[in-house]
Amino acid sequence: NTEILLIGFIVLLLFGGKKIPELMRGLGKGIREFNNAKNAINDEIHEGIKDAERKSISDNR
Numbered sequence: 001n002t003e004i005l006l007i008g009f010i011v012l013l014l015f016g017g018k019k020i021p022e023l024m025r026g027l028g029k030g031i032r033e034f035n036n037a038k039n040a041i042n043d044e045i046h047e048g049i050k051d052a053e054r055k056s057i058s059d060n061r
Helices: 003-061
Strands: none
Touching: none
């Protein structure tokens, strides 16, 4: 916990109070974009697995 407090203090000193909300907004946007991309990749992987399973089932008939 003290590490987080120290990091917060250093960020406050480096960027000032006015820039922090802007910085956090950008960080939140970046995290959101990363999660969206991660979810899209997971969806594509699962679709590929489902397609392969369907093809395997239809080939066995």
